[in-house]
Amino acid sequence: MRKVAVLGLGHTRFCFNSPKTQVEMLAEAATEAINDSNLQAKDIQSAHIGNCLGTLCEGQATVSQFALDDIGCPNIPAIRYEAACASGTVAVRDAVMWIASGYYDIVLVGGVEKATAMGTALATRAFCMGTDGRYEFGAGLTFPGYFALMTILYSQKYGIPLEKLKTQMAMVSVQSHEYGMKNPFGQIQQLISVDDVLKSPFVCTPLQLHDCCPFSDGAAAAVLCSEETARKISDKKPVYITGMGMATSGKMSSQYRYLPRIRARELAVEQAYKMAGIRPRDVDVCELHDCFSIASFISSENLGLFEPGKAPEAWERGEARVGGKIPINTSGGLKSKGHPIGATGVSQLCHITRQLRGECTDQGVQVDGAKIGLIDTLGGDGTICNLVLSSL
């Protein structure tokens, strides 16, 4: 298989109440990515776009084809990928295969969402569609509810008193906001304290408002191409997608053998590490799926970055900070940068690419000498998609 490179990047600001439609947001990010690649729309051979709730938030299906038509790239295959919050990452994984196989040479990946147009009640309902509608939505399970249940399980499994764990979780949100402040694309640019987190309103006990990422609008895009083409047309530092993994699982209760571990993530990341020929300790920088504060602990442990039950201490000691053992979510993560779900995986791709190119210095979050980056995205009850990027 051919090696696949990341070329140009495009990213709208993530926000509440975007004045733009999904088609417009995606078209803007896509055009920016194509311009940033020194290419033209006509050079794009296919488009792979994450979009989950387009139908519910605007009554708009097939956002990808309208956006591609708008940017002067009509008639090419434009495919919408739906894997709840992992939609964008799954789109990237598929796009890589189209290039690696030799079928296409230059493709666009992207993602877009406009969740805040739904308002909180409908958005909460829409996100519930990622739980099992037959056997678990009846009880009123929501996604903060899912991770609230995980928090209790985590506290029990690793013998960390809930009060202590909650303070450690608050530190995750505090760190994310500190980095999100510096992200020009970030949605919530505001410093918060542990006290702010612990005094915020309860959403689903024991999770409070500042344990949760926001609903978001926004888009991200990138152009991918073969190694050969990248060498020919790009003067940017080459960044390659060297590892990919994906796994799924069923409803929450049927994961009972493993919870609070997410087995699908352990399997997916193992595939990604194997394909890239690396081990967890080789990862220099990571963007992981911090939809809720506790999710950062669970994810980083499932990814093998910290020992099971030890992630809370790691955050406490600053090991997840720039300069720490493994800098995590230096973009501000879903919590502060925002989480327009279809766009999230592509946004993670953009940030890790910039880290590996050494372009995060102005932002004040550059991980010195970063060469290998890891992306982790979770969709619904259990789609996990992981990507390894490398500048080596």
Place this chain on the structure above:
Amino acid sequence: MEYKLPFKEYNTALRKNKLMGLKCKTCGAVTCPPKMACQECASLDTEVVQLSGKGKLVSFTTHYIAPLGRENELPYTVALVELDEGPWLLGNIVDFNPQKMSMELIGRAVSISGRVFPGDTFTAGPITRPVFNLE
């Protein structure tokens, strides 16, 4: 191949406070809620059985936000229970003040009954949800 215990039949039984599941004839494991195959060994050789309807509480959360149309249920408690037969089941606790749920309740024995959620615009009709009664 058809499901031995489709959603509709499981749902109807739970409405009558009967918890049904599948017992695997290959490995002996119980699958509940039901699937096509045994959730432990993927065998299709299973039989429909009525479960004891007993278990113990393993996790819970009280919701202060609700999906559209369910605001009148707030605050409500969602819980995970480990059934005596092994699998976990997700449902509600309704006979305990949701604002007084505490970690001391973890491990408490529960008995299971059913209560109907009438459904909303997006569901294909009503859904019976398990209700966990603290013993």
